[in-house]
Amino acid sequence: MKLENHLLAILESLHDAVIVVSKDCTVIYVNKAYTENFAVPKEKIEGKKLDQIEETSRILEVIRSGKPLLNDYSYVHSLGKHVCGNMTPLIDNGEMIGVVTIMKDISEVTKLEKELDKYIEYSNELRKQLNQKNFFLLKSEVPKMKTAVSLSQKVAETTATILLTGESGVGKEVFARAIHEASKRHEKPFVAINIASVPDSLFESELFGHVEGAFTGSRKGGKKGLLEAAHGGTLFLDEIGEMSLNAQAKLLRVIQEREYLKVGGTQPLPLDVRIICATHRNLNEEIKRGNFREDLFYRINVVPIEIPPLRERKADIPFLIDNILKDLSVKYMKHVAIDDDVIDVLKRYDWPGNVRELTNVIEQMIAVCTDSYFKVEDIPSRIRERKRFNEKENFFVNFEPTSRFNLDKGLQELLEQTEREAIMEVVKKTRTRSEAIKILGISRKAFYAKLKKYNVL
Ligand SMILES: Nc1ncnc2c1ncn2[C@@H]1O[C@H](COP(=O)(O)OP(=O)(O)OP(=O)(O)O)[C@@H](O)[C@H]1O
Incomplete structure (x- = not known):
């Protein structure tokens, strides 16, 4: 067989x-x-000038x-x-x-590639949302809280040092985790x-x-410090206001020099950690x-974020309860619903x-509730009666005076109310129970x- 004779047949049989x-x-x-493949009849293209059909061919x-x-x-x-x-x-x-x-x-x-690009974009968006799940916990109706959350979201992607302030229990650590999870460091430790x-x-x-043998009792093989454990990630220093002046000087040096030495070590280690600090104290007062060292304050107070106390964001209570109940x-493997009257008391x-x-x-x-919904009676009495624990004197006191005479009540109830108030007053003003008696x-x-x-x- 002479291939030249069959050249045309060969070309016609190709799939490309x-x-x-x-x-x-x-x-x-x-x-x-x-x-x-291109749905073009031979007579429409053969004999034609390509530069007229497709001038950029x-x-x-x-x-x-x-x-x-x-491969063009x-x-x-x-x-x-x-x-x-x-x-x-x-x-x-x-x-x-x-x-x-x-x-x-x-x-x-090409179509599939474009589709894939869209999926990649979508999955990046979902990942972003997932990384913001802690920010979801911080959703709020209250302007002051909204400002704190949106500022945190804005600075999350930077490496700026953040100082979170607010009373104990407002959620400073929840904020710190949310910032870490929304940052580029989210795959590294918090x-x-x-x-x-x-x-x-x-x-x-x-x-x-510390390195091995750094001091008597030091761990064999040495010990990783928190800065090393958080390398590439975020270090959350809670209660920074409780730090001694001596410790403050050491922390300041590390932040300034961006490197540190292990105790007993000679090789400086680079500081690659985003620092988030928190305190319930007013550091200006301190x-x-x-x-508190002023120079350290300026180093850690690059982005100050103030988290309002819960009493200033009571509108968020139903949402917070929802999240708490979900957890x-x-x-407790138990679903309990909550009515508006219970929320009102809270x-x-x-x-x-x-x-x-x-x-x-x-x-x-939830631990004591036997029904599938909370009743007002399930609320601890000190909350129902709006009492606050007085740590100094070690008992609960009413912090909001109740109306002295509620005329809807019967005489017996009014007497009991008066007796109760008298007992509380005396207990509050005396140092021992014997004195009160x-x-x-x-x-x-x-x-x-x-x-x-x-x-x-
Ligand atoms: N928005 C929220 N949703 C659900 N739970 C929250 C929220 N904020 C705080 N909490 C819960 O309240 C508790 C206290 O929060 P966190 O430890 O973050 O407060 P804190 O301000 O750091 O307190 P402290 O100053 O005492 O360390 C934790 O159990 C936390 O899970």
Whole structure:
């Protein structure tokens, strides 16, 4: 068999499209696959000038340059297709006489690629939302809280040091985690340490770690410090206001120099940690009192974020309870609904312990609740009666005076209310129970019976 005789049949049997263009840009041949793949009848293209059909065709470039183009991607406007082809000059007696192109329709692949890009974009968006799940917990109706949240979201992507301030239990750590999870460091560790729990003598070794044999009793093989454990991630220094002046000087040096030495070590380690600090104290006051270094304050106070106490965002209580209940329903394997009247009572209380106290109260309620919904009676009496725990004097006191005479009540109830108030007043003003008993002029047994009756403990 002489191949030359069958050349045309071979070209016609190929699955890839073939187009041959002469040096003067005339299309002299297209194979069957070309006509089928691109739905162009032979007579519509053969004998036509390519530069008139597709003036930006890559084949024209090969005719001009005489150089092949391999695996070349282009969009053919006249066909409305994305193609990938190999374009090779045809040489006869050392002279270029035209170009042969073998090409594939890759429109489907291009379409899939575009689809894939969309999915990648969508999955990035979902990942972003997932990383913001802690920010979801911080959703709020209250302007002051909204400002704190939106500022945190804005600075999350930067590496700026943040100082979170707010009363104990407002959710400073929840904010710190949300910021970390929304930052570029989210795949690296988030390490939290409560400074108040670290004895001053151990501060350096806890934060920087130590090498083996650094001091008597030091750990064999040395110890990783928190800065090393949080490398590439975020270090949350809670209760920074409790730090001793000595420890403050050490922290300041590390922040300034961006490197640190392990205790007993000689090799400086680079500081690659985003620092978020938190305190319930007013650091400006602490500076005035000489308890906090001003230079350290300016270093950590790059972005100050103030989180309002729960009493200033009572509108958020239903949403917070929803989230707390979601967590607790898993722990207690129990779903409990909450009515508006229960929420109203909870909203009347001022929550000095903030979201932490609210969480504890809801947990207390879910533990004792026997129904599928909370009743007002399930609310601990001190909340119902709006009492606050007086840590100094170690008992609960009413912090909001109730109306002295509620005329809707019967005489018996009014007497009991007066007796209760009198007992509380005396208990509050005396240092010992014996002193209170003496002033009230009742027996010890009667005194304790009344404390129990009126829930004054
Ligand atoms: N928005 C919220 N949604 C659900 N739970 C929250 C929220 N904010 C705080 N909490 C819960 O309240 C408790 C106290 O929060 P967190 O520890 O973040 O407060 P804090 O301000 O850091 O307190 P402290 O100053 O005492 O360290 C935690 O159990 C936390 O899970």
